[in-house]
Amino acid sequence: MPPVTVLGISCFYHDAAAALVRDGEIVAAAQEERFSRKKHDPRFPRHAINYSLEEAFIEAEELDAVVFYDDPVQSFDRVLKSLCTVAPRGAEQWEKAGPSFLGTKLFVSEHVRRTLRVDVPVLCTRHHLSHAASAFYPSPFERAAILTIDGVGEWATTSLALGEGNAIRTLKEIRYPHSLGLLYSAFTSFCGFKVNSGEYKLMGLAPYGEPRYVDRILDRLIQLRPDGSFRLDMAYFGYLDSNAMTNERFHALFDGPPRAPESRIGRREMDLAASIQRVIEQALLGLARHAREQTGATQLCLAGGVALNCVANGVLLREGIFDDLWIQPAAGDAGGALGAALAASHMHFGVSRSPRPDGRDSLRGSYLGPAYSSAEVRAFLDRHGHSYDVIASPQERADFVAAALAQGKVVGLLSGRMEFGPRALGARSILGDPRNPETQVLMNLKIKYRESFRPFAPAVREARCADYFELDRESPYMLLVAPVRASRRLPVPRLEPGAKGDVDLLEIVRQPRSDVPAITHVDYSARVQTVRREVQPDFDRVLEAFERRTGCPVLVNTSFNVRGEPIVCTPEDAFRCFMRTQMDVLVLEDCVLLKEKQMPLEDDDAWRQEYELD
């Protein structure tokens, strides 16, 4: 039997991506933004498709199908019925988004045929089925409840499904405009962050605040039923009929106009962040309890953008509703490409699925993107005359990196296949010493050029995780937030508020809270990545060498990019980012570069204008 090869694509919304699955096995997956260098690029993923075909060593003619992750007719049904509900309002939205919607989403198959130049069958599936498939099929579970929670896909905003063997059966859903994702985005926007990328900032801001708006949110904006279902009161939201997520009633409810982007973050924004976080957690727990009752499953898979709320995921895990949890790391729309390919492979073409016998998932650490050989790296460096040393021995290289980190240096690491999804997991990462109280501020302000309050995540050797964090299982994708062990915490004096009742966020950030202060958030939590030698050997070697040198098996791990820039993909991207920041050392496979030995980039003064702030 020839293999069944399916290409999944997501695009024309945000975070376009392509993924290739052969006989149910994931061969490649990548976001278009990594190649186009345009953050959240929604355009047709021609670069990601080319990469996926190259990785599989196949021509487009060998594809059995291309599967789009969304049903355009159903999506258009929603758009038109929404317009007919709010008209004569909504004209401005329609005018802005209508041309690209009508001209692209409804003609996906034409885009595919024009790009691939073959007459391959082009299928579509449902948005939430794509998400659910992206979580269930790679999971280690034979049978699991599946919750998909996002902004919206066709009509669904939340769906509950059961995955069993080869099949996924959707059981029920909650429909637009009632959406937890859009509720969270409304607060993101109101607090002055960008919808679709600032949600992470709002989550990071939450521990600075008090949840004093929870009752107001539950009284006015969202009602939760005992069975986990919910409804919003659209009288407070703008997304049906205007170009804003919120309206005047919303603003009046929360004591004034939205925060202007990039302006000072005040007590209100911190408290709103804390409050909506609490509400989302409450809603998620209600949905999870219902999913458990309805399916009887003891394991849960999560997908959709809301599944990237790792604080809520941690709460869900600790609540113990399910014995275990598996979350798709590319939980947003990019992951829909992978899910569409997997769903078609198993449900349409009947490829059998068997979870791994060792109980691990089959996502390969999410290292599903392109890799660059040492020869390719050296060719690039030689061509441009960049100074570098080769440290061919992986162990010696790890020792070198660990020594630099222990001296307080910041290291950029490009190693192996690029990650699929929004998190850097050691293949395209910037690393720092978590013990240094200055690391967080330094890395935020001088390397990432982002807001000072934002926390950094720790990578920890899996075997040592429990020594640092109250987490009893692996977390390879940085999707679980867990408390730092009480024995490692330091007492922190309460800072007195200023005349306006506000506290300087930078002052709070500078207070050490544990013996690994750079990764300990203000509420003593951390977004943990556990690292295993079998999955990411180079990264684990660095952690091991750092532990040997310092006794600490933890490193700060943040994505290799600056604010507004997609995570680096190629050695060239990495070198450029290295030179534009105050990183000290760059590791490109077996080549090591020191900043002090590099010539400054020529004519690169205006580089910050390349990236729109997120």
Place this chain on the structure above:
Amino acid sequence: MSSTSDARRVRRFFAGHIAPTAERLQARGVSFFPLGPTPEESWYAPPPEGADFQRLDPARLEAALAAQWRDCPELAALAPALCALARSLEHREEDGEVSPFVYVMY
């Protein structure tokens, strides 16, 4: 075709087709979704009907939309004009960024 003329055509379509259709539907009391909490004990909806996978075929777009709206003659009547508009806009891939505020509906 420039983006300005695209926008003009789309705006004209709203004024000439969508707004009058909406007015008729609203006058008839048609509601496609609730705008707030309602008295039911549960707000879950049944799963969507139809096949999990469908072949995408632009030539069948009008028929697909008409089938989608078979229970709503006002919308079904829009299908031919909508498809004509869509065809006139084909390939208008967005180069700039769509406003983050409008993504939710589109």
